[in-house]
Structure formats: C-alpha cells, structure tokens
Amino acid sequence: MQIATALGLVTVAGGCAQAVPGKNPANVGLKDLYDFNAKGKLTLLHMCDLHAHIKPLYWREPSTLISAPNLVGTPGFLCGEAFSKHYGLEPSSLDAYFDTHTDFEALANKFGKMGGVAHMKTLVNEIRRQRGEENVLFLDSGDTWQGTGVALKTGGEAIVKVQNYLGIEVMVGHWEFTYGKERVKELAEMMDAKFISQNVVGNDPFADEYEELIFEPYTIEERGGAKIGIIGQSFPFTSTANPKEFTEGWSFGLRLDTLQEYVDELRDEHKVDCIVVLSHDGFSVDQEVARQVNGIDFILSGHTHDPSPQPIVINDTVIMIAGSHGKYIGRLDIDIEKGKVKDYEYKLIPIASNIIPADPEGEKLVNELYAPFDAELNEVLGKTKGLLYKRDTFHSTFDQLINDAIMDEMKSEISFTPGYRWGTTVLSGGDILMDNVYEMCGITYPNVYTFELNGAKIASLLEDIADNVFNANPLYQQGGDMSRLGGMTYDIKVSGKAGKRISNILVGGKALEPERIYSVSSWGGNLQNAGSNLQTEKIRPVYDVTRDYIKRQKVVNVSNESNVRILDYDCGCPVKGKMSC
Amino acid sequence: MQRRSFIKGFGVVLAASAVVPVTMMAEEAKKAPVQSPNKMNIDSAIKAITGGKALVPSSKIEFKAPEIAENGAVVPVKITVESPMTKDDYVKAIHILAKKNGNVRCTDIFLTPANGTAHFATRIKLGETQDILVIAQMSDGTFLSATQNVKVTIGGCG
Numbered sequence: 016m017q018i019a020t021a022l023g024l025v026t027v028a029g030g031c032a033q034a035v036p037g038k039n040p041a042n043v044g045l046k047d048l049y050d051f052n053a054k055g056k057l058t059l060l061h062m063c064d065l066h067a068h069i070k071p072l073y074w075r076e077p078s079t080l081i082s083a084p085n086l087v088g089t090p091g092f093l094c095g096e097a098f099s100k101h102y103g104l105e106p107s108s109l110d111a112y113f114d115t116h117t118d119f120e121a122l123a124n125k126f127g128k129m130g131g132v133a134h135m136k137t138l139v140n141e142i143r144r145q146r147g148e149e150n151v152l153f154l155d156s157g158d159t160w161q162g163t164g165v166a167l168k169t170g171g172e173a174i175v176k177v178q179n180y181l182g183i184e185v186m187v188g189h190w191e192f193t194y195g196k197e198r199v200k201e202l203a204e205m206m207d208a209k210f211i212s213q214n215v216v217g218n219d220p221f222a223d224e225y226e227e228l229i230f231e232p233y234t235i236e237e238r239g240g241a242k243i244g245i246i247g248q249s250f251p252f253t254s255t256a257n258p259k260e261f262t263e264g265w266s267f268g269l270r271l272d273t274l275q276e277y278v279d280e281l282r283d284e285h286k287v288d289c290i291v292v293l294s295h296d297g298f299s300v301d302q303e304v305a306r307q308v309n310g311i312d313f314i315l316s317g318h319t320h321d322p323s324p325q326p327i328v329i330n331d332t333v334i335m336i337a338g339s340h341g342k343y344i345g346r347l348d349i350d351i352e353k354g355k356v357k358d359y360e361y362k363l364i365p366i367a368s369n370i371i372p373a374d375p376e377g378e379k380l381v382n383e384l385y386a387p388f389d390a391e392l393n394e395v396l397g398k399t400k401g402l403l404y405k406r407d408t409f410h411s412t413f414d415q416l417i418n419d420a421i422m423d424e425m426k427s428e429i430s431f432t433p434g435y436r437w438g439t440t441v442l443s444g445g446d447i448l449m450d451n452v453y454e455m456c457g458i459t460y461p462n463v464y465t466f467e468l469n470g471a472k473i474a475s476l477l478e479d480i481a482d483n484v485f486n487a488n489p490l491y492q493q494g495g496d497m498s499r500l501g502g503m504t505y506d507i508k509v510s511g512k513a514g515k516r517i518s519n520i521l522v523g524g525k526a527l528e529p530e531r532i533y534s535v536s537s538w539g540g541n542l543q544n545a546g547s548n549l550q551t552e553k554i555r556p557v558y559d560v561t562r563d564y565i566k567r568q569k570v571v572n573v574s575n576e577s578n579v580r581i582l583d584y585d586c587g588c589p590v591k592g593k594m595s596c
Numbered sequence: 597m598q599r600r601s602f603i604k605g606f607g608v609v610l611a612a613s614a615v616v617p618v619t620m621m622a623e624e625a626k627k628a629p630v631q632s633p634n635k636m637n638i639d640s641a642i643k644a645i646t647g648g649k650a651l652v653p654s655s656k657i658e659f660k661a662p663e664i665a666e667n668g669a670v671v672p673v674k675i676t677v678e679s680p681m682t683k684d685d686y687v688k689a690i691h692i693l694a695k696k697n698g699n700v701r702c703t704d705i706f707l708t709p710a711n712g713t714a715h716f717a718t719r720i721k722l723g724e725t726q727d728i729l730v731i732a733q734m735s736d737g738t739f740l741s742a743t744q745n746v747k748v749t750i751g752g753c754g
Contacts, residue, residue, distance in 0.1 A: 255666055255749055266666060266672075268662050269663070479750055480750075540750075542750065544750070
C-alpha cells in the first residue's frame with residue numbers, strides 16, 4: 016500500500032485503504048520506491064530489529080498471528096489476508112510479498128531477497144540528497160547487534176561498524192544487552208550513534224550506579240531548523256525475557272511516570288519543537304503507552320517486528336514500526352511550525368534488493384566483515400525439501416527442525432525452542448548453510464540443557480508462557496510467540512483465563528501424567544532453572560546440535576503441520592471482532 | 597544530564613520515616629507454624645488488621661509496583677498515602693499483603709505524625725503472580741486500601 020500512497024493512487028478512509036486501478040503494482044521500480052510526498056523540512060529515518068542481517072535475506076511474515084480477542088485484527092495482530100485487507104494491498108504485489116506470507120515462495124522467486132545494508136544505504140543516500148544532510152536524522156529502535164553468526168563471532172562489533180557506515184544517530188536496545196553490561200558499554204563507545212534509555216536504572220545498592228540512570232535518558236538534536244527531543248525506551252522486560260546474569264544490577268521496566276516527566280521537561284524547560292520516543296516496547300505496548308503518557312508527538316516503535324504501512328494515531332501520538340531484518344526503512348517527514356508539529360507524511364519503504372542497487376562501499380564492508388568467517392558460515396550442511404521459516408504464533412518448520420535435532424541427540428522426550436521472532440527463511444529445495452543456523456539461534460547463551468520436570472510443572476510452565484503471549488492487557492505481554500515444542504502436542508483456548516488455556520497435552524501421543532517425571536531439553540530460556548537432575552555432560556550449543564543433525568540427515572523434510580490445536584479460532588489470521596478469517 | 601533528579605527527595609523521605617519494618621514477621625516466624633499469623637489465609641489476615649471493619653478502596657493511596665516482576669524474590673514497591681500527618685489526622689499504619697504467598701503478610705509499618713509524610717518503599721518476595729493489597733490504617737479508625745496485580749514469570753520469550 017505504501018508505494019501506492021506515494022503515487023497518489025490511493026484514497027484513504029477510516030484507516031483502511033482501497034487501491035485504485037491504473038497501475039500494476041507488480042511493475043514497481045526504483046522511482047516508485049524513492050517517490051515521496053515531501054512535507055516540511057525535517058525527515059526522520061527509522062529502522063528497527065535488523066537482528067544483524069547485514070546481507071539480504073528471505074524473510075516470510077507469519078501465517079498465524081493469534082492474540083486475545085480484544086486485540087485480534089488490530090495493528091500488531093494482523094497477518095495474511097487480514098493484513099492485506101486492512102492495508103489495501105494488491106495481491107502478488109511487492110508490498111504483499113514483503114508484508115505477508117501469501118504466495119511467499121512464488122513471489123520470492125519473482126522479487127528476490129530483502130534488505131541488506133548496502134541496498135539500504137543507497138536509499139538513505141538518496142533521501143539525504145533529496146532533503147539535505149542537515150535535515151535528516153536516522154534513528155534505530157534496537158535489536159540490531161544480535162542475530163547472525165558474524166554478529167556473534169565479533170561480539171557485536173561487526174554490526175556497530177555497519178551502523179557507523181549507515182549513519183545511525185540514536186539507538187535503544189534489547190538483545191544488545193545479551194552481550195553483557197561491560198560489552199554494551201564498550202560497543203556504545205565504538206558507535207557514532209548515541210545509546211539512550213530512560214528506563215534502565217541501577218538497582219544494586221552496593222554499586223555507584225544505584226538508582227542512577229545507566230544511559231542518558233534523552234537527547235536533543237537540531238535538524239531542519241527545529242529542536243527534536245528524543246527519549247529512549249529500551250525493552251522493558253529484558254531482565255525476565257533474557258538471562259538476568261547479563262544485566263545484573265540494572266533494572267528495566269516501562270517506567271511511564273518518568274517517561275511523562277521527561278516529555279514535560281523537554282517541552283517546558285528545553286522548548287523542543289517535537290517529541291519523539293524511540294522505543295523497543297513493542298507495537299502493542301506502545302499503543303498503550305500513547306494512551307497513558309501525554310504530549311508525545313511520535314513513537315518510533317520496535318520489538319514485535321510488525322511491518323506497518325500506515326502509522327496509527329492514539330491520543331494525538333503517531334506510532335510507526337518498520338518491520339524487521341532490514342526489510343524496511345521508515346521515512347517520516349515532519350512539518351514544524353511555531354514550535355509545533357503541523358503535518359507529517361510517512362512511508363514504509365521496502366528494501367527490495369533487486370530494485371534498489373547496492374552501494375559498492377557497503378558491499379565491500381560486508382564482505383570484509385564476513386571474510387574471517389566465510390569458510391564456516393558458507394558451509395552447506397544439507398538441503399531442505401520444504402520451506403524453512405520462523406514466524407508463526409505456535410509452530411514453524413525451522414523451529415521444528417531444531418527440536419528434531421535436539422531430541423535426536425539428547426534422547427529427551429520433550430524439547431522446548433523459544434518463540435523469538437527473529438530468524439531466517441530458506442526456500443524449498445534450497446541449501447541450508449551454517450550461516451542460516453546461526454540466523455536461527457546465534458545467541459550468547461546457546462546451551463541446550465537436558466533435565467527432568469514432572470508433568471504438572473510442564474503444564475504450568477506452558478500456561479505461564481501462554482499468559483506472556485496472550486494476555487489481554489498489552490502491558491503484560493512480552494512480545495514473543497509461543498515456545499515451540501518437540502515431542503508434545505496440546506490444545507489451546509487463547510481467550511481462556513490465565514492458567515486455564517491449555518488442555519489435552521500429549522507426550523509421544525499419550526496423555527501427560529502430572530506425577531510422572533519427563534526428560535526435557537530446552538535452550539534460550541530459563542526453563543532449566545525450574546527442572547532437576549540437569550545432565551551436565553550433555554550440555555552443548557544449539558547451533559552445533561542443529562548443524563550435526565542436518566549434516567547427518569543430508570536432506571531434511573519437516574512437516575508444516577502444526578502440533579498445536581487452536582480451539583477458539585478457525586484460522587491463523589483472524590479479522591477484527593471475529594474468531595475467523 | 598539530570599541523572600539524579602528522578603529519585604530526588606525519595607531517599608530523604610525514606611530516611612525521615614521512622615519505620616518499623618518486618619520485625620513483627622521475624623517474631624511470628626519463631627512461633628509454631630499452625631498458630632502463626634504467617635499461615636493465615638488472606639481473609640483472616642485482613643480481619644486481624646481491621647478487626648472486621650470494611651476496607652475502602654481509595655485513590656489517596658499511591659501504590660507503585662511493577663506490572664511484571666524482574667525478579668520475584670525482590671519486587672520493589674512504593675506506597676504514599678495522602679495525609680496531613682497531624683495529631684488529629686494521620687496514617688497510623690501501612691500494611692502490605694501478598695494474597696497468594698505462603699505468608700500473606702509481607703510488611704507492617706507503623707507511623708506517627710512525627711513522620712511528616714506517610715511514604716514507604718521496600719522490596720517484597722512473591723512466590724507467584726498475584727494481587728498485592730495495601731491497607732492504610734487511618735487515625736479516624738477507617739481502613740483505606742489499594743491493590744495491584746504483579747506478574748511473576750519464568751519468562752523466556754524474546
């Protein structure tokens with residue numbers, strides 16, 4: 016839809032758009048991507064959740080995106096046909112390819128890979144040329160330093176070099192913190208951009224940082240003749256979603272009371288013309304933030320990986336989010352007059368690597384950064400028969416492959432793989448590279464743990480995870496998808512009460528026995544802390560376990576049939592107000 | 597920048613409040629488990645505080661706790677009760693109760709007008725997701741209350 020908007024081919028009414036016939040969006044060219052209905056002098060460029068994907072990739076959006084009934088079909092919980100309908104996407108268009116899973120493989124063959132920093136840079140250069148260097152500000156909502164082998168092996172440094180190349184000026188964080196406190200500070204020093212956060216505060220009473228802000232809470236930048244106050248909001252649930260050891264002594268949280276104080280301070284004391292919150296709260300949580308905090312002009316959101324072709328407006332705050340994996344740059348032009356935002360224009364620009372040419376300098380940089388690891392990362396481990404993808408609320412093929420690998424090696428009855436929203440996509444019949452395995456599980460705490468849990472505990476853990484994903488109140492959601500299970504199936508009533516959603520749990524086809532002890536493997540979470548009899552001799556990084564399994568299999572053939580039965584929804588992408596499509 | 601300003605005043609007030617925290621719990625812990633008030637269910641614990649008088653939910657209590665606990669073992673809570681704190685009108689006590697803890701009574705804080713303000717912050721331990729109840733015992737014999745749900749989760753989503 017965003018392309019059509021810029022071409023003036025669309026009439027917008029009530030938040031939904033109708034495409035007007037006249038031009039086949041499948042024939043979109045570079046000019047269409049560059050085209051923009053410019054407003055005012057100031058331009059903000061926005062990127063979120065790159066997850067260290069400095070090379071172009073395939074990335075299929077979710078085919079199932081279920082939430083509590085009050086949220087279903089609203090921005091942040093739209094996928095497939097429901098998404099296309101809401102935003103008025105033409106079937107088989109470039110936007111449909113980027114924004115939804117519909118006809119993914121056919122369109123992948125037609126349009127090619129997505130993202131890549133060298134392609135992104137060409138677009139950024141063009142916008143800087145159009146608007147003037149002194150009028151453009153490039154902001155990054157975080158989850159940038161982690162997600163690929165090259166990031167992991169350089170402790171994030173490769174990605175900081177890329178951010179400097181791209182010209183990122185301000186950022187916040189989440190997975191950044193999984194490099195540990197000291198490394199975060201080192202990388203922040205290496206980076207040209209400012210790392211800001213109003214919601215990271217020392218909580219170790221014996222440290223100098225006790226009750227002090229760890230980062231500057233905001234920055235004031237002057238561009239396009241205006242003063243812009245940018246407040247940083249890092250991921251509020253970092254210390255529960257990721258291991259505490261990385262951020263011991265730092266406390267996170269939403270901290271909406273201090274956020275309001277900084278908004279007021281910027282407005283009243285610093286007389287800024289425009290207030291931006293650069294956020295990693297998640298799209299759904301930020302809609303709630305906009306309801307509770309007054310005076311924010313724009314929230315540039317991140318975390319939940321939603322491509323949102325149109326901004327949403329809540330309580331006079333305009334919220335946008337720019338997808339993930341380097342697939343998009345959000346361009347926001349702002350017209351400021353007499354110290355106030357008068358008008359704005361937004362476009363979510365797909366980084367179509369076959370349309371936007373690569374900047375040669377960027378290609379050179381990416382090659383240099385990969386060179387030391389090429390031998391390992393380019394190794395072909397095997398082939399896949401079907402599509403391997405990550406995103407879905409309950410089940411995905413690449414996660415199933417990882418669970419298969421873990422159960423095969425660990426001989427456990429049940430395997431848990433985390434419902435992160437980052438990863439990769441490998442097309443049917445394609446080679447699986449070691450690089451792809453790191454794209455799925457390249458984390459700083461990669462160990463697979465095998466331990467024992469009784470049936471009752473397994474059921475209650477599953478309920479606990481379900482409540483983090485499906486809570487009707489966005490403030491209690493952590494923004495991930497359900498953990499993926501190997502060896503186990505279950506039924507779920509998403510709209511059920513906390514602790515009462517899950518039923519009919521089967522392990523190896525037999526009903527889960529509350530008193531029985533099961534052998535369980537898990538990685539990327541905290542489940543091992545709830546278990547007993549940890550088998551220390553079996554502990555190994557998940558990327559090694561997965562690599563060895565694919566090499567043994569040579570060709571993998573993973574079923575796309577979900578192991579979770581949804582009781583209260585008829586389909587994966589329900590529309591607003593319904594339990595069906 | 598204003599790194600210190602956001603907790604400005606907070607530490608001062610805390611120091612000025614002659615609080616009597618948790619000593620009562622320590623005493624109770626020594627007693628036989630069956631008779632211990634620690635083992636009371638939430639209704640009897642409330643009754644032990646109010647003597648059966650009704651709780652009046654009140655916006656005069658400003659109660660801050662995280663929506664999701666970063667660590668269930670140390671959940672920070674802050675309570676401020678609006679009161680002139682004069683001889684005739686003051687907050688006599690603030691009670692914090694965790695409805696699903698083994699020991700529902702977390703903290704009892706006793707105040708006098710000399711405290712100047714009724715403000716208290718501490719950390720409580722929560723065994724699971726539950727409602728936290730704050731009761732303010734006023735000098736006129738009424739009992740005000742405020743409640744908030746705090747989620748305790750093993751987490752793991754990314």
